[in-house]
Amino acid sequence: MYNTKAFATLAQTSPLAPFNFQRRDPGAHDVQIEILFCGVCHTDVHIARNEWHGTTYPCVPGHEIVGRVVKVGAHVKKFKEGDLAGVGCMVDSCRTCENCKDDLEQFCTSGATFTYNAPDKVSGGLTYGGYSDSVVVDEAFVLKVPKNLNLAASAPLLCAGITTYSPLRHYKVAKGQKVGVVGLGGLGHMGVKLAKAFGAHVVVFTTSPNKVKDALRLGADEVVNSKNADEMKKQANSFHFILDTVAAQHDINAYLVLLKRDGTLTQVGVPAEPLSVQVGSLIFGRRNFSGSLIGGIKETQEMLDFCGEHNIVSDIELIPIQKINEAYDRLVKNDVKYRFVIDMASLK
Ligand code: NAP
Ligand code: ZN
Ligand code: ZN
DSSP states (O other), X not given: OEEEEEEEBOSTTOOOEEEEEEEOOOOXXXXXXXXXXXXXXXXXXXXXXXXXXXXXXXXXXXXXXXEEEEEEOTTOOSOOTTOEEEEOSEEEOOSOSHHHHTTOGGXXXXXXXXXXXXXXXXXXXXXXXXXXXXXXXXXXXXXXXXXXXXXXXXXXXXXXHHHHHHHHHHTTOOTTOEEEEEOOSHHHXXXXXXXXXXXXXXXXXXXXXXXXXXXXHHTOSEEXXXXXXXXXXXXXXXXXXXXXXXXXXXXXXXHHTTEEEEEEEEEOOOOSSXXXXXXXXXXXXXXEEEEOOSOOHHHHHHHHHHHHHHTOOOOEEEEEGGGHHHHHHHHHTTOOSSXXXXXXXXXX
């Protein structure tokens, strides 16, 4: 075991504060990574503040981890000391169930081991995430990060990138299609970049008029102020696919009716309270309403390679870890352009 410096929340209403804990020494299949940067996902806020009612404290959030390999176990094949490495939302799974065998470990029937706030099958206790200076992960769950990308700006690919890449691929978004992205935050701005790279005509729906210029710069072909009923009406029955990244309560029916016949709206944002669906918005047009959870390890690597080839990274605001509580408050106010990333050098 070795000492790890981190930031943790100790209770639902406590701010994040310095915290020390022990990580296991790397086993035969493990990689030890010095964490250089960690993205700040809205999920971190939901969990740190117990908004989904499943948090155990102390909680060290963070699942958009990039860094450098400092030690590898005897049987590690993919990594060597000095390599760049990434860790996303999962650090383990059963590896034998139907979903694991299909490279969809996020749906492991015995429950994937998430990077933080999950029972740690190896060391006991709970997993602690990336708001820390080091992490030890089985190489099967460690990703190769393209060398040509800005490292800090590639951290958000590990969650925001794969969470948007996976449904866009699953529903075969391609040239000639009209695709909507609801909410221009961390996930949303990656969704715009990826849908554009896949060749789609991309429309951003935002509640923040001050993000219109940025949406166009990020690649959107059109931007709709979702609070303006006339602007919304003009988009009726026209979308092949809509990706909804909104983290709060909102009217989902206003978007379902924008789908063409047989179109699909996939929810990736996770409001704490249930959304109310008008069945009429589904049955007229045989429309589909679905959800999607991050992506498997194989697809996460495919996404990272794709981003390397196409030079896609996140637009980030780099912060020292001491600013994390302020960053959370700004995230909740939709004041993010478009992902906070923690510079872990500030933890030293
Ligand atoms: P974020 O950066 O805060 O972005 C969310 C965006 O949603 C905001 O920037 C805002 O965009 C819009 N929004 C917020 N409140 C709204 C409201 N009341 N009505 C309408 N729009 C609103 O968050 P994120 O990190 O992208 O995460 C988004 C959600 O996805 C969170 O719930 C997170 O837990 C979830 N998530 C899910 C997965 C998965 O696997 N399914 C993975 C990661 C995260 P505008 O200002 O443009 O309106
Ligand atoms: Zn996330
Ligand atoms: Zn499994």
